Amino acid sequence: MDADTLRALLPLIIISATPVAVMLVLAFYRSHALTVFLVLAGLALSFASLFPASGLLPRMAAGLLVLDHYSFFFMGLMFAATFAVALLSYGYLGRKDIFPDEYYILLLIAAAGSAVIVSSSHFASFFLGLELLSVPLYALISYPRANPRNVEAGIKYLILAGTSSAFLLFGMALVYAELGTMEFPRISTAALFPGTDRNFVLAGVAMIITGIGFKLALVPFHMWTPDVYEGAPAPVAAFVATVSKGAMFALLLRYFTIFDIRRYGSLMLLFTVISIASMFAGNLLALFQNNVKRLLAYSSIAHLGYLLVAFLASGVLAAAAVAFYLAAYFVSTLGAFGVISVLSGKERDADMIDDYMGLAWRSPWLAGIFAAMLLSLAGIPLTAGFIGKFFIAAAGVDSSLWALVIILVINSAIGLFYYLRVIAALYSRRPGALAASPKLPVLGGITLGALSVALLWLGVYPATMLEIIRNTISRFF
Amino acid sequence: MIMNNLGYPVLSTLIFLPVIGALLIGLMNRKHEGLIKVSALVLSLLTFAASLPIFFNFDKLTPKMQFVEWYSWIPAFNIDYLIGVDGISVLFVLLSTLVTILCVLISWNSVKIKVKEFFMALLLIEGAMIGVFCSLDFFLFYVFWEAMLIPMYLLIGVWGGPNRLYASIKFFLYTLVGSVLMLVGIVYLYLYAGRDFNILHLANLKYPLGMQLLLFWAFFAAFAVKVPMFPVHTWLPDAHTEAPTAGSVILAAVLIKMGAYGFLRFSIPMFPDAARAMTVPMMVLSVIAIIYGAVVCLAQTDIKRLIAYSSVSHMGFVTLGIFALNTQGIEGGILQMLNHGVVTGALFLSIGIIYDRTHTRQIADYGGVASVLPVYAGLFMLFTLASIGLPGTNGFIGEFLIILGGFTANRAAGVFAATGIIIGAAYMLWLYQRVFFLNVNPKVEGLHDINMRELLAVAPMAVLVFWIGLYPNAFLSFMHPSVQSLLDKVRPASANFSTLADFLRAVFA
Numbered sequence: 011m012d013a014d015t016l017r018a019l020l021p022l023i024i025i026s027a028t029p030v031a032v033m034l035v036l037a038f039y040r041s042h043a044l045t046v047f048l049v050l051a052g053l054a055l056s057f058a059s060l061f062p063a064s065g066l067l068p069r070m071a072a073g074l075l076v077l078d079h080y081s082f083f084f085m086g087l088m089f090a091a092t093f094a095v096a097l098l099s100y101g102y103l104g105r106k107d108i109f110p111d112e113y114y115i116l117l118l119i120a121a122a123g124s125a126v127i128v129s130s131s132h133f134a135s136f137f138l139g140l141e142l143l144s145v146p147l148y149a150l151i152s153y154p155r156a157n158p159r160n161v162e163a164g165i166k167y168l169i170l171a172g173t174s175s176a177f178l179l180f181g182m183a184l185v186y187a188e189l190g191t192m193e194f195p196r197i198s199t200a201a202l203f204p205g206t207d208r209n210f211v212l213a214g215v216a217m218i219i220t221g222i223g224f225k226l227a228l229v230p231f232h233m234w235t236p237d238v239y240e241g242a243p244a245p246v247a248a249f250v251a252t253v254s255k256g257a258m259f260a261l262l263l264r265y266f267t268i269f270d271i272r273r274y275g276s277l278m279l280l281f282t283v284i285s286i287a288s289m290f291a292g293n294l295l296a297l298f299q300n301n302v303k304r305l306l307a308y309s310s311i312a313h314l315g316y317l318l319v320a321f322l323a324s325g326v327l328a329a330a331a332v333a334f335y336l337a338a339y340f341v342s343t344l345g346a347f348g349v350i351s352v353l354s355g356k357e358r359d360a361d362m363i364d365d366y367m368g369l370a371w372r373s374p375w376l377a378g379i380f381a382a383m384l385l386s387l388a389g390i391p392l393t394a395g396f397i398g399k400f401f402i403a404a405a406g407v408d409s410s411l412w413a414l415v416i417i418l419v420i421n422s423a424i425g426l427f428y429y430l431r432v433i434a435a436l437y438s439r440r441p442g443a444l445a446a447s448p449k450l451p452v453l454g455g456i457t458l459g460a461l462s463v464a465l466l467w468l469g470v471y472p473a474t475m476l477e478i479i480r481n482t483i484s485r486f487f
Numbered sequence: 488m489i490m491n492n493l494g495y496p497v498l499s500t501l502i503f504l505p506v507i508g509a510l511l512i513g514l515m516n517r518k519h520e521g522l523i524k525v526s527a528l529v530l531s532l533l534t535f536a537a538s539l540p541i542f543f544n545f546d547k548l549t550p551k552m553q554f555v556e557w558y559s560w561i562p563a564f565n566i567d568y569l570i571g572v573d574g575i576s577v578l579f580v581l582l583s584t585l586v587t588i589l590c591v592l593i594s595w596n597s598v599k600i601k602v603k604e605f606f607m608a609l610l611l612i613e614g615a616m617i618g619v620f621c622s623l624d625f626f627l628f629y630v631f632w633e634a635m636l637i638p639m640y641l642l643i644g645v646w647g648g649p650n651r652l653y654a655s656i657k658f659f660l661y662t663l664v665g666s667v668l669m670l671v672g673i674v675y676l677y678l679y680a681g682r683d684f685n686i687l688h689l690a691n692l693k694y695p696l697g698m699q700l701l702l703f704w705a706f707f708a709a710f711a712v713k714v715p716m717f718p719v720h721t722w723l724p725d726a727h728t729e730a731p732t733a734g735s736v737i738l739a740a741v742l743i744k745m746g747a748y749g750f751l752r753f754s755i756p757m758f759p760d761a762a763r764a765m766t767v768p769m770m771v772l773s774v775i776a777i778i779y780g781a782v783v784c785l786a787q788t789d790i791k792r793l794i795a796y797s798s799v800s801h802m803g804f805v806t807l808g809i810f811a812l813n814t815q816g817i818e819g820g821i822l823q824m825l826n827h828g829v830v831t832g833a834l835f836l837s838i839g840i841i842y843d844r845t846h847t848r849q850i851a852d853y854g855g856v857a858s859v860l861p862v863y864a865g866l867f868m869l870f871t872l873a874s875i876g877l878p879g880t881n882g883f884i885g886e887f888l889i890i891l892g893g894f895t896a897n898r899a900a901g902v903f904a905a906t907g908i909i910i911g912a913a914y915m916l917w918l919y920q921r922v923f924f925l926n927v928n929p930k931v932e933g934l935h936d937i938n939m940r941e942l943l944a945v946a947p948m949a950v951l952v953f954w955i956g957l958y959p960n961a962f963l964s965f966m967h968p969s970v971q972s973l974l975d976k977v978r979p980a981s982a983n984f985s986t987l988a989d990f991l992r993a994v995f996a
Contacts, residue, residue: 374604396630407675415674422667423660430640439600472561480563
């Protein structure tokens, strides 16, 4: 490994070193503010180091990690999202009666895991990244451990993530047994050799897809999502919904593009069915939720279904669509959970729709931000979500996936109904459970403000983001 | 790039002045309600004043787009900020700016809660409405088309009547389901044309008939809901009934015109063969709407609901005229859109005036209003007669042209549509009798007559009723070249004029 490769690895090195540094500082001095400052500085540094390192791309590191513009784009996205989660967590944890510091260490390790996933090119690094991401999440979800709901959610996540890892490992073993390689690029070529037992490989791939499906919460592997979202602290739920899913999706997109999924009719069919089922199940089940976190959980299932439409479309346009949609989805989801976070009190999260009754008249800005985030998730113009949805529809139409595109638009309409329910509550004339005017924490307010600016920026003038995507994602093809 | 002889971006001013104004009002302290109201009025007046140069400087001899502004917006997708008006859209821009002033005036005292947000929503709607009529880039059009829904949804959902939640969500969902199907159509067109959203370019391409038919129906989904055409009209009575007065006025005067405008701007010029092939189903749906809407009016007990159903009937005339695909029909259709905006808008304004005093919309709660509020009764009579289509009022010209056009295109359609006018006279006059004549209902006793502010809010509409009614050419002259070029697209063969239409134009010119 030469010096240039090490320099290209800098973002990963920094994000891995930060938790260690924070841990060392904690051994001597405990201060919530200082910890958060270090965490934010570490994340900002990792993000900043992407730029000087990007001149040295693309290159492989130790046969395990592929460092190219594609992985750097998603690393940047993951770091930025973690940054927002950390900011939101500060106020959220400050109101709880717990030691907040270790939380951030776990958060950073999970972020490092996501960065490893998006740059992995080998089963070993993929699995390592996955576990780096999952294991801290068990602890993060049940972090306010005095609350049985958190512990329940944590254990649920532990069991399901454990099961999915087992599936994944078994699938990898089957593929390795037949093809004799664990490197993604070589798997795709090896699979085409005459004499390989396709059934073995297909069984292996099916198991890997099962494992990934659990992580992405695609139907029929979605059962855990609402319970975990409901039980997890709001910022952690935001993290699960964005970083954990986004990293997985980025990996999926990269290797199925190399694999050229359109050559495999059965895989196409499988993902088509999963996509349709996820859209319908997510949206229809969300209709009946009275808990905002559960509602967002079901909506996130549907959003992954939308993403699969672009994924199935495959091609340069589709990859750019996925990248943009993920960015838009990150901003909106972080914003929505961010509002829940800043409104949550010491005892419980503000997660019932009734809690939001008439919020618009007590704190119009907060309600406006929440409404904007929900409208973006619904894909209404002038928000990031609309451009994302338009992009996906364009990719779908471009590849003549008519049925999927029609189902996507039908689902957007169904989806709108439950987002409107929340917005109707926000602007209801009746006062709700949170009668007192909530006091907005400074950091939370700044974060939400920045997220709203990003939301409108992406929605009104997406040219900047598209240029970034063109220079990173599209280069991969 | 600005392409007009005024030297400044007049249409952008119209779109963004209200939006910026709404943001400014957003920064004001909600306690200063007077300041907020005055600002809203001043902003709406300024916007109207800014729209007058368009009226006076519009070149009536060309079908080309005028006052065009063209900037690149999202180069990666080849999306432009391209706006302009032609003879079809220009009058609706003016109607929008006028109606907003009246809405501000009529809401002055009737809106009591969340005053600041109300006027913000109103101004935001204005900006978005003008944007819809000016957009010449499909993406931009869709953005405005949908963006308008949010403030309108809030207007109904927050300031509406008792059943507002149901009505607002129904309104939003109906329109959105239609629009997303259109979005798929737009995306397909965009890719088919080699990544081009320019409406003028798209209208000059020739598409295969099968594709035209599919796209025609995809666009139909969006526009038919908005018009609203039978059988997707059911959101309109709910939305109208529950909306606050200003909301009803905007809905009636401008919002539902966008559907018919969509047919004229997109469906017909882009898919002319499909439009020709679909004339009969469209006419059948229009005639059903005319007669069904009118008959349902007879059974209504709620004044606003009655006027809402009468809108369904009147918009049936508009779509009938448009799909007659001849000069009289289309010009009549456009004029009738304008008329309906003026007359129904005025009727909703008038109902708002009496509702502010009695707080009931039930016909049974009224009676003898004419002896208590004589001036008001006179104005209402004028709008009633205009709605019926009495000669001398604007309604006559529009309906006459449409029936003429409809008759030329399809005799049966013309005959049935004419029946609608008769039923129209029946329900309007019967309504007038029950509300204004008969014995004085105790609920209306001692009410004071219309005041200056309210008079100012309806007076412009009364002027327009006569202006269009007595000198329609002042408005028809805007449309001639644009309608002609539209028809040239649908009918490559030279158009033949019926002598009756020429006679009519000679009479009124």
